[in-house]
Amino acid sequence: MKTTRSFAVLLWLRRLLRPLLDPYRRYQHARYIHAGRIVVGLLVSILLTTGIDLPHGEWASVTMLIVIGGLQHHGNIGKKSVERAYGTLIGAALGLAVVTQQDYLGQPLLTYLLMSLICGFFAYHAIGKGGYTALLSAITLFIVAGHGDNPVTDGLWRTVDILIGIALALAFSFALPLYAVYSWRYNLASGLRNCAKAYDRISSGQSITADEHVKLTAKLNATMLQLRSLLPSVSKEVKIPIVELEAIQGHFRMCLSTLEILSSIRPADMSQVLLSAEQRRIRRQLIGMARALQNGATDRLERKAEPLENPQDTELAIPGELIGYRLLTLQLGKNLDTLQQRLAKTAKRWKI
16 A cells, blocks of 8 residues: 555656656756756855855855856856856966055056956957956956955955855756757757658648748758757767767758759649659658657667669659759758768767
8 A cells, every 4th residue: 555655656746747857848948947947046055155154155146147047058057167167266366366466565556557467368368269268267357356455365255155156056057957969959850840841842832932931941040050059069968079960960951952952943843753752751751850859769760761763763754854853852862861870870879
């Protein structure tokens, strides 16, 4: 009886937490999860620094907001936290050195010139790789030193507060982590589904100038840009070489380009093209890859695609002006075959 009751409680908890444990639902509600994480994190930061009466404790909360406030992907948070830590340590050390020399020499103009030169050096390095660390080093310099007139003890306490904020940000980044690979998977799945819709409109002879098709094309282009911005974070999270991700992105981009060309050279009478088998195969392949990405059913990707029909077998059966459309359709199928192979090759890493 007790075992049955425990099982019922576990089942109830599983149903209650399903939206948080399921990767796709977590992706769908990413903004709410991120906002909730910030709320809880700031409450912990305020209660901690206030509870132990830490001087200048507000800088722990400020740091937490800087590190994870605008970042929801776990890979980015880790990178920004490390950069923030480096920037804090460099800026704090220089700030304490500035305050010490001001106390020793008592020359405000020298202090202002020294701080300006240091920030000029950081500004030079703020453009390019490592720019975030350089910028935060300059900001931390002023947080710790003020205009050189802050007490050394205040500088030390603010440094401690900033490091506490970094630690809390890292800790809360592990709470229901929102991986960039989730966004990459589900955006690519959505893009492939939209490719199937666009191809269905083209191959069935529907209007390609209608608002629905124009909006679909714009959505596909936006998806491609979103995927491009996610590649560095995905590569860091799941250890897939960036070259491999670029190749997948290239095949998706080629698919969009091919669909655009097919829509522009589509014949008026689609019944003469004699491509019904290839068209069904392309639609099935696009939807199959989308389902594999979304549901994690990667066995779909292992299935061998049906062999493409040799274009030479039927090129004499259709008018010459339609051969270009036919060959381009077959080329689209070959491109999707390669994309499916690359997704199958990397499935063990992105299926988390």
